[in-house]
Amino acid sequence: MKVVKFGGSSVADVKQFRKVKAIIQADNRRQVVVVSAIGKSLQQPIKMTDMLIELERARDLGEDINEIFESISERFLKIRDDLKIGLVLEKDLLEIKDNLFTCSHDYLISRGEYLTAKLMAKYLGYKFVDASLVMIFKENGFDYGASKRALLKIRSKYQNIVVPGFYGVQIDKSIQLMARGGSDISGAILANLLDAKLYENWTDVSGILMADPRIVDHSQKIDILSYEELQELSYMGIGVFQEEAILPVRKKQIPTKILNTNDPKASGTLVVGSIDRQIEKRIITGIAGKKNYTVITIKKYQLNRHIEILQQVLSILQKHHIVASYVPSGNDGFSFLCQQDSSNPNLESAISNLRNSCNLDKIIINKNIALVAAVSWQLSQRPSLAGKILDFLDNxxxxxxxxxxEGSNMKVIFGVNDADYERTIVKIYQEAEFYKLSKPA
Incomplete structure (x- = not known):
């Protein structure tokens, strides 16, 4: 049995719905389907989730909500009518409108997935199962036990089901959203609960590429990688797969395949627990990164002996709601990496507080820094690879x-100026490909 998840671009319009149905019908093992809310299309350049967010904004500001609500309704009803499926959505839409001024944020935003899943279930001839029945949260996280019991009870009656992604339910029956892009997580959790043979994640790309194709022309596809490699790449912003979606399938060692709804015959990328890489010649598995960091380096003589100062620094950053990663930079220094966020104006205030309160010898501030990660299983076996990459960049x-x-020894991160971000990725990619072809590992 397979659990399959289709992202927003895969259900963006009637044409995409038909592609999904063809994919499902091509393999009768695709029994549990998870869908995101309607995504962007050529005719509709706004995601349904963003339309619902705009509806909420208008409601909160006391603006007229009717035009936005009608646009939302029309998108769902057009798909239904063009597919010629006998589904009465008007009642659901009326219920959403009636609840609009009293409902929670999570309830309103989740209605995109809810209605999309209803359409898909009717179109496929599958049973619609509201995520609130089988995705159950408790106070300290997801309740795997209660969710599995509820899901198996439903599956004992209905083999083929469609479940909305992105949300579940709290103990008090209130709707709880997951992180944006949470349909990946929903699919992975369902695969875990059902001990699926394979979790298929269908999107609009034919697998994971070595580097962002907007930066590297004709970037090579990664045919197979480990959960650990995927987690490192996802954490650094590769974007194809949510980082939080890795753990549920990794726990059960359920293989995951990243596939393209628009090119279902493409091989995609397979993610597994472990790989025999003895014949692998590529020195880098993948490259990913993020821009707009500020690096705060604090200096104090024999800082490694002054734990109280580090505690004070962390306390100040926490007080200003700044999330920071930190790494030692010698016996006398530590560096803190903070992502610059225009919505958080507290960084300058935090830096000022550090200068005045922590009795430091020096504070060095580097702004507009990009972090570029080169991920490779070979780094743990061949530490000199980090030096080779540094030589590439120096040249x-x-x-x-x-x-x-640090950590898994599977990635090395280079901090460069934002202006050099794209050039750094291109250089690492080009040299890695050259090294693979000319000097087999």
């Missing part, structure tokens, strides 16, 4: 501000 006159290699 291109790219100024590397910091280097971080």
């Amino acid at each position: 291109s006159r790219i100024n590397v501000k910091l280097v971080i290699q």
